[in-house]
Amino acid sequence: xxxxxxxxxxxxxxxxxxxxxxxxxxxxxxxxxxxxxxxxxxxxxxxxxxxxxxxxxxxxxxxxxxxxxxxxxxxxxxxxxxxxxxxxxxxxxxxxxxxxxxxxxxxxxxxxxxxxxxxxxxxxxxxxxxxxxxxxxxxxxxxxxxxxxxxxxxxxxxxxxxxxxxxxxxxxxxxxxxxxxxxxxxxxxxxxxxxxxxxxxxxxxxxxxxxxxxxxxxxxxxxxxxxxxxxxxxxxxxxxxxxxxxxxxxxxxxxxxxxxxxxxxxxxxxxxxxxxxxxxxxxxxxxxxxxxxxxxxxxxxxxxxxxxxxxxxxxxxxxxxxxxxxxxxxxxxxxxxxxxxxxxxxxxxxxxxxxxxxxxxxxxxxxxx
Amino acid sequence: xxxxxxxxxxxxxxxxxxxxxxxxxxxxxxxxxxxxxxxxxxxxxxxxxxxxxxxxxxxxxxxxxxxxxxxxxxxxxxxxxxxxxxxxxxxxxxxxxxxxxxxxxxxxxxxxxxxxxxxxxxxxxxxxxxxxxxxxxxxxxxxxxxxxxxxxxxxxxxxxxxxxxxxxxxxxxxxxxxxxxxxxxxxxxxxxxxxxxxxxxxxxxxxxxxxxxxxxxxxxxxxxxxxxxxxxxxxxxxxxxxxxxxxxxxxxxxxxxxxxxxxxxxxxxxxxxxxxxxxxxxxxxxxxxxxxx
Numbered sequence: 001x002x003x004x005x006x007x008x009x010x011x012x013x014x015x016x017x018x019x020x021x022x023x024x025x026x027x028x029x030x031x032x033x034x035x036x037x038x039x040x041x042x043x044x045x046x047x048x049x050x051x052x053x054x055x056x057x058x059x060x061x062x063x064x065x066x067x068x069x070x071x072x073x074x075x076x077x078x079x080x081x082x083x084x085x086x087x088x089x090x091x092x093x094x095x096x097x098x099x100x101x102x103x104x105x106x107x108x109x110x111x112x113x114x115x116x117x118x119x120x121x122x123x124x125x126x127x128x129x130x131x132x133x134x135x136x137x138x139x140x141x142x143x144x145x146x147x148x149x150x151x152x153x154x155x156x157x158x159x160x161x162x163x164x165x166x167x168x169x170x171x172x173x174x175x176x177x178x179x180x181x182x183x184x185x186x187x188x189x190x191x192x193x194x195x196x197x198x199x200x201x202x203x204x205x206x207x208x209x210x211x212x213x214x215x216x217x218x219x220x221x222x223x224x225x226x227x228x229x230x231x232x233x234x235x236x237x238x239x240x241x242x243x244x245x246x247x248x249x250x251x252x253x254x255x256x257x258x259x260x261x262x263x264x265x266x267x268x269x270x271x272x273x274x275x276x277x278x279x280x281x282x283x284x285x286x287x288x289x290x291x292x293x294x295x296x297x298x299x300x301x302x303x304x305x306x307x308x309x310x311x312x313x314x315x316x317x318x319x320x321x322x323x324x325x326x327x328x329x330x331x332x333x334x335x336x337x338x339x340x341x342x343x344x345x346x347x348x349x350x351x352x353x354x355x356x357x358x359x360x361x362x363x364x365x366x367x368x369x
Numbered sequence: 370x371x372x373x374x375x376x377x378x379x380x381x382x383x384x385x386x387x388x389x390x391x392x393x394x395x396x397x398x399x400x401x402x403x404x405x406x407x408x409x410x411x412x413x414x415x416x417x418x419x420x421x422x423x424x425x426x427x428x429x430x431x432x433x434x435x436x437x438x439x440x441x442x443x444x445x446x447x448x449x450x451x452x453x454x455x456x457x458x459x460x461x462x463x464x465x466x467x468x469x470x471x472x473x474x475x476x477x478x479x480x481x482x483x484x485x486x487x488x489x490x491x492x493x494x495x496x497x498x499x500x501x502x503x504x505x506x507x508x509x510x511x512x513x514x515x516x517x518x519x520x521x522x523x524x525x526x527x528x529x530x531x532x533x534x535x536x537x538x539x540x541x542x543x544x545x546x547x548x549x550x551x552x553x554x555x556x557x558x559x560x561x562x563x564x565x566x567x568x569x570x571x572x573x574x575x576x577x578x579x580x581x582x583x584x585x586x587x588x589x590x591x592x593x594x595x596x597x598x599x600x601x602x603x604x605x606x607x608x609x610x611x612x613x614x615x616x617x618x619x620x621x622x623x624x625x626x627x628x629x630x631x632x633x634x635x636x637x638x639x640x641x642x643x644x645x646x647x648x649x650x651x652x653x654x655x656x657x658x659x660x661x662x
Contacts, residue, residue, distance in 0.1 A: 095457055154645035155654070157457055158596055161404075161589060162638035173631035297461055334472035341466025345444075348459050349452035 016365070020358050025304045027354045029313075032302070032346035039342045040335075049330045058336075061326020062319045068326065070198060070208025074275065075292075075318035076311075077210070078103070080217040081272030082296025083314050084224050085138075085265045087305040089156075091228060092261035093241035098145065098160030099269040100293025101167035102138040106270020108171050109137030110277040111284035114190025126193035130278055131216065131271065138270015139263045141167055146262030150255035156262065164293075172286055186285035195278040211279030218311070220271060225307040237261055269293060295321075298344045375617055377500040381575070383613035384513035385410065385568035385584075389591030390598070390605045391520045392564030397600055398524065399557035400537035400657040404460025405445050406565045407588025408467035413438045413566025414573035414583055415471040419478060421488040427574050430488070431509070434570035435563050441467065442562015446555045456659050468582060475581065483581050490574035509571040516564065517606035524602055533557050537655035565591070593641040600655060612637040 041051040062068045082099040089096035096102075113133035117126050145159040179187045195212050199205040228234035239247040240257045248254045276288055295317055302316065303309030320340055324333035389410055393403040413434035420433025441463060448459040472482070479485045491507040504510055524530035532553045535543035540550045565588065572587075573579050590612055598605030619633035 097457070097461070148642070148646055152646040154642065154647075157402075158592075158645060159642055162593060162641050165586065165589065165638045166635050169631040169634045173629050176631075177629065294461060294465065297458065298465075301458060332473055332476040334469050334476060337469030338466060338473055339469075341462050341469055344462035344465065345448055345454070345459060348454035348462060349448050351455070352453040 016362060020362055024355050024358055025306070025309075027358075028347055028350035029302045029304065029309075031350040031354065032343050035346040035350075036339055036343045040339050043335060043338065044331055047331045054327050054330050054335075057327050057330060058319075058323035062323050066202075066204035067206070067208050068322060070205040070210040071322045072315065072318045073198065073210040073214055074208060074280065075321050076314040077214045077217045077275040077279075078272040078292045079295060079299050079314035079317055080221055080311055081275075082269050082293050083299030083303055083310040084220055084307065085142075085267075085269035085272075086296045086300035087303065087307075087310055088224060088228075088237070088268065089261055089265040090300060090305050091241050092237045092257060093244060094149070094258060094261055094265075095157045096142065096145070096160055096262060096265045096269075097157055097297070098141065098163050098167075098266065098293070099272075099296045100289045100291070101160075101164035102141045102266040102269035103272045103293045104171055104289045105141045105167055105273075106134035106138035106267075107273025107277045107288055108174075108284045109133040109270070110193070110274050111187050111190055114193040114277065114282070115188060117190075117192040119191035121192035123193065123195075127195060127278065130190075130193040131274055134270045134273045134277075135267040136270070138273070139267035142266015142269070143259065143263040146259035149262070150258050156258075168289075171284075175284065175286055181283075185287070186281075186283045189282045190277065193278050194282055195274070197279065209280045211275070213275045213279040216271065216274065220268060221307040221311050224268070228307070233260070269296065272296075295340070298340060298347075301344060301347050373499055373501040375621060377504040378620065379610065379613045379617040380501075380504055380510060380514070382616050383609050384510055384571050385587050386591045386594055386609035386613060387513045387516055387606055388568030388571065389565040389588055390594040390609050391516045391602060392561035392568075393592050393595040394598070394600055394602045394605050395520065395524070395533065395564065396558050396561035397595060397658055398537045398655055399533045399554050400540065400655055400660065401446070401449050401554055401558050401561075402456035402460060402659050403561060403592060403595070404457055405441070405463040405588075406561075406591050407584055407586065408460075408464040409438050409441055409562045409565035410569035410572070410584040410588050411464075411467045411471055411582070412441045412562075413569030415474055415569075415579050416566070417570040418485050418488050418573045418579035419474070421490065421574065422478075422485065425489055427489045427491055430490075430574060431567075431570055434566050434573075438562040438564075438566020438569075439559050440562075441566075442559040443555075445562065446558035449558070450551055450554050464588075471579070472581060475579070485579040487577045488574075490577040492575070492577070507571075507575070509567065509574065512567070513571060516567075517602050520564075520602040529553075529556075534655075537657055540657050540660075590637050593637045596654075597637070597641050597644045599644075599653070608637075608640075611640075 044051045044054045062072050082103060085099050086096055110130040110133055113130040117129065141163060144163060145156045148154040148159050149156045175185060175187060181188055198210040198212065228238065236252045236257050239250065239252055240254050244254045272292065277284060299310055299313045299317055303313035317340065320336045324336035327333065327335065389406045392409065393406050396403045416437035417430040417434035421427045421430030445459055445463055448454040449456045475481050475485065491509060524533065532543065532548050535548055536550045536553045544550050569584055572583060594608035594612060595605045597608040615633055615636045619630055622628060
């Protein structure tokens, strides 16, 4: 490789850098969606169907009617929480793969809180208690890998994967042996803390599971935006994620940030559990997390770890998930699972590629023509 | 159950772990994170059943499984090496992709959402030799028992193994003495896809059918074995037997209610976390693990 011409070492202008940074964060999801669209088209053609018809049906069944849209909002509620959870870890340079277990732990704690409170407890009291329980349980599950990393240097990816299995096995045991309604794999219905569905306000949503915990999820996104970009803690967190050694040198206690970030991450994932428990089924059920923890990784990735992006990405993945049911007449609903996988893989590959191409372009522009 | 039946049972449980953990050890020693073992196994299981179903010959089923495993290994390698994708994300994406693709395949090929019809596989008749002898007659069992010694030899006694270890520990140093880092990594990751897929092939042909998500987390137990075995094939192999032994015990104790099965299921995961914390012999990963360059 030849040495770059000296002129290219001159820093590009501030405006160029800002627009490059914006392009670097927005382009990969766009590229990935295009790739997924092409892959999806090919798959649909392989089934002998028309892509336009299938994607039309997908939109029709999700955003085209109130029930479908309600279901999208319901699924997005959990995905916003798990997406925020993964993103807050990534902002601190940590990969939390444990959202699945943390989500289950949070849901279980919310159900226990709802069971334990006497029936007739005012919702003003019961709902915050259940939310607190969910965040506490999720947070405790996230705290473990944080401490193990800070104290022993144990890699958080492996620890969170292993904890998923441990937490789920433990919850399955507790539910199956002590708490289940006979002949089922779920706990009794909660006595207090139920959150009304959106259809109570907008009757058109009738039948869909969308409920007011959506507000809580959106508030969490707003809170995370403030924390990340307006608070001291967020600054420490982002600095640690960008370059831990420099952050440490700058006076930030990196190990403490790691523990905080993973605890907060777990708490957010746990918060996702209230959607199912307080807003929809009103009990904890084995298998309730159902991959929503893992999809949180996809949501954070496509949403580029920004709260606004995460809300949009959560809506996107919720649309795909719900859309599978709508297109089942033309292509099997598993089609959307394939599409989700393609999107994630494509984003993962596009992020470094886009950055490389853009930076090469900037260097060329700054150098002699 | 007598001792030889227990041994047979343990070997049957250990075989998929041995294949997948060998694949995991190979890829990770070359510096590429192996979260896709689960996906590779599921790929192998599905392709083997399709191959055996179409041809009626389980050997061609093995071939299909291996080819499919190699293809998905290549996909992982291209994403991680050519595109420098985050290796953790790429692995998770492949796992999700494979679950979706195999479900789609079940619909397409067998018009079912849960399982394939019965296909030709490998089961020797349980004759006078008992379960142990019958188990050992399965060619995939023999292969599974041999894969760890062979990989150990390859890793520590051949030039290729030396290169794999070099690019996983210090790619720049390897490059400086003329080792071409990327081809070595491609080879290691594709081979890990093949090895892990054989674990799935064994599962499917042993059960004579494919069922939805039939690997059920075994790829992650294999990954746990790799880490618990400190990224060394022989130790990882022992870890596989340890985990399989615990499962065998749990099955033997079933009905006595001595220990809830969920607690036995936790053993591999708990041990792995303990190993990572360094309380009982520290597990230290290859230095360049997860880095694209």
